[in-house]
Amino acid sequence: MFKVLVSDPISDLGIQQLVEANDVVVEKKTGLSEDELIQIIPEYDALLVRSQTKVTDRIMEVAKNLKVIGRAGVGVDNINLEAATKRGIIVINAPDGNTITTCEHAFAMMMALARHIPQAYAKTISGTWDRKFLGVELRNKKLGVLGMGRIGSEVAKRAKVFGMDILGYDPFLTEERAEKLGIKLSSVDEIVRNADFITVHTPLTPETKHMISRPQFEVMKKGMRIVNCARGGVVDELALVEAIDQGIVAGAAFDVFEKEPPEADHPFLHNPKIIVTPHLGASTVEAQENVAIDVSEQVLHILRNEPFKNAVNMPPVAPSVMNKLTPYFGLGEKIGMLAAQLNQEAVQEIHVDYAGDLAEVDTQPLTRYIIKGVLSRHFGDDVNIVNSIHLAKARDVKVSVTQASATKGFTNLITVTLKAPNGTEHSVAGTLLNGYGARIVQIDKYPVDIAPEGHLLFISHNDKPGMVGHVGTLLGSNDVNIASMQVGRKIVGGAAIMVLTIDKAAPAEVLDHLINLPEINKAQQIFFV
Numbered sequence: 001m002f003k004v005l006v007s008d009p010i011s012d013l014g015i016q017q018l019v020e021a022n023d024v025v026v027e028k029k030t031g032l033s034e035d036e037l038i039q040i041i042p043e044y045d046a047l048l049v050r051s052q053t054k055v056t057d058r059i060m061e062v063a064k065n066l067k068v069i070g071r072a073g074v075g076v077d078n079i080n081l082e083a084a085t086k087r088g089i090i091v092i093n094a095p096d097g098n099t100i101t102t103c104e105h106a107f108a109m110m111m112a113l114a115r116h117i118p119q120a121y122a123k124t125i126s127g128t129w130d131r132k133f134l135g136v137e138l139r140n141k142k143l144g145v146l147g148m149g150r151i152g153s154e155v156a157k158r159a160k161v162f163g164m165d166i167l168g169y170d171p172f173l174t175e176e177r178a179e180k181l182g183i184k185l186s187s188v189d190e191i192v193r194n195a196d197f198i199t200v201h202t203p204l205t206p207e208t209k210h211m212i213s214r215p216q217f218e219v220m221k222k223g224m225r226i227v228n229c230a231r232g233g234v235v236d237e238l239a240l241v242e243a244i245d246q247g248i249v250a251g252a253a254f255d256v257f258e259k260e261p262p263e264a265d266h267p268f269l270h271n272p273k274i275i276v277t278p279h280l281g282a283s284t285v286e287a288q289e290n291v292a293i294d295v296s297e298q299v300l301h302i303l304r305n306e307p308f309k310n311a312v313n314m315p316p317v318a319p320s321v322m323n324k325l326t327p328y329f330g331l332g333e334k335i336g337m338l339a340a341q342l343n344q345e346a347v348q349e350i351h352v353d354y355a356g357d358l359a360e361v362d363t364q365p366l367t368r369y370i371i372k373g374v375l376s377r378h379f380g381d382d383v384n385i386v387n388s389i390h391l392a393k394a395r396d397v398k399v400s401v402t403q404a405s406a407t408k409g410f411t412n413l414i415t416v417t418l419k420a421p422n423g424t425e426h427s428v429a430g431t432l433l434n435g436y437g438a439r440i441v442q443i444d445k446y447p448v449d450i451a452p453e454g455h456l457l458f459i460s461h462n463d464k465p466g467m468v469g470h471v472g473t474l475l476g477s478n479d480v481n482i483a484s485m486q487v488g489r490k491i492v493g494g495a496a497i498m499v500l501t502i503d504k505a506a507p508a509e510v511l512d513h514l515i516n517l518p519e520i521n522k523a524q525q526i527f528f529v
């Protein structure tokens with residue numbers, strides 16, 4: 001039974017599939033301090049958070065069962081990603097579920113700012129009928145959008161309908177896409193100098209921190225307005241207050257703060273030209289359901305060892321590529337396991353060669369499964385697809401990949417070679433055969449045809465008459481049934497291998513007997529777990 005902890009307020013409807021899963025127990029405990037979380041986290045397999053819970057290195061250090069942290073939202077700046085990756089904890093988010101909601105919030109903030117709605121409301125309900133609030137129209141104004149990702153693009157679309165001219169900047173924004181969106185691709189400097197309104201929609205990174213600060217405010221159009229519904233710190237808070245005092249900025253609308261919640265004496269909370277909300281960008285019924293559904297679905301996949309998407313601490317992969325690779329994951333992992341068990345030396349290099357159908361795809365997700373298979377021999381459950389490459393590198397094991405070498409007649413072929421410092425090599429090749437599934441087709445240059453499952457017995461011997469009979473008799477007399485047997489050799493009378501699929505694991509004494517048979521050099525059981 002998997003235990004899932006929900007440590008922030010997350011939609012009940014959204015996590016229903018987790019609650020109803022018969023292999024999962026969900027517990028909700030919100031508002032915990034770091035120390036309280038440290039006390040209870042060791043018993044959980046998954047942690048579901050929004051932005052309140054700070055998932056620190058200290059928490060992850062004791063989270064011995066934790067396989068996945070699910071962020072019901074976009075920003076993962078409350079999760080120590082490096083610590084998670086090091087420990088093989090998968091971090092996933094729900095990148096699409098709150099896009100429209102947050103865009104609408106940013107837009108609402110821009111309109112409220114233009115028409116002083118919060119200030120007018122406060123006065124009216126306090127009994128003052130003040131009709132001096134004079135606003136501005138959005139129509140014909142220049143809107144600068146910094147960060148044209150999911151939310152920025154949606155804001156731009158809506159602003160166009162309001163008759164605004166949009167100047168957009170994003171390192172990934174091309175002329176072609178800008179044209180499609182009907183906006184003007186601009187530099188940050190052009191935006192800063194020309195915009196009547198600026199709205200920021202970037203993550204907080206070393207590059208975006210204070211991307212709007214004193215130097216930018218100094219050259220802005222007098223009377224401009226600024227909105228931040230992205231992350232506190234993208235706009236320098238103190239520089240903004242100065243710019244308002246100097247009459248450069250007419251007003252600001254902020255949903256996010258450099259420190260949340262802000263201290264009671266934060267200058268934004270006492271400035272009549274600044275309107276604020278308490279990080280409500282994603283807070284609609286729809287968005288909260290969406291992000292909780294998305295994240296619950298992926299958490300279930302991860303707990304059940306099924307393919308998943310939206311991992312934040314692994315490189316993104318296009319869905320079309322993922323669909324193509326997914327059938328190979330099990331095969332890749334088993335090839336890695338088999339190669340690691342055949343190898344008796346320290347591993348210096350893991351070389352993977354992809355051929356045929358795999359020669360022209362981005363195979364890095366598959367490589368993670370293969371490396372996981374190789375390392376699982378010594379790391380057991382401590383290695384997974386998030387940390388497999390990291391663990392290999394941390395132990396100075398070189399991982400190299402080539403694509404498009406010979407397919408040896410197969411439509412796809414994965415060959416894994418383990419190289420030891422003394423020059424010894426072991427290689428295993430496998431393929432997915434249409435209609436037959438995964439097959440191992442070569443071991444150390446010996447052609448074979450084995451399904452990588454169940455109990456395998458690997459025997460290396462000298463090619464002499466009667467060897468198959470000796471092995472069969474010994475196993476039979478010890479009640480070990482042989483399901484299939486493969487014999488491979490390079491030259492008649494030379495070195496050879498036998499690979500047997502047996503119905504149950506052979507007892508240790510049977511293996512001892514096998515090794516003592518004449519002409520047998522090695523007898524070893526192979527496990528695929």
Ligand SMILES: NC(=O)c1ccc[n+]([C@@H]2O[C@H](COP(=O)([O-])OP(=O)(O)OC[C@H]3O[C@@H](n4cnc5c(N)ncnc54)[C@H](O)[C@@H]3O)[C@@H](O)[C@H]2O)c1
Nearest residue numbers: 074075102147148149150151170201202203229230281282
């Ligand atoms: N207020 C809220 O409740 C709330 C809700 C959802 C998202 N957010 C935040 O909004 C931001 C945007 O979310 P999104 O879903 O659109 O993300 P996104 O990844 O789709 O878009 C972010 C864009 O910022 C761009 N970018 C990165 N560095 C930049 C730079 N130096 N200059 C200009 N652009 C840069 C990226 O290229 C990307 O296109 C994130 O910080 C997210 O955490 C806030």
Ligand SMILES: O=C(O)[C@H](O)COP(=O)(O)O
Nearest residue numbers: 050051052073074075282
């Ligand atoms: O990054 C996000 O998704 C937003 O900042 C929303 O955060 P929240 O889930 O804490 O509302």
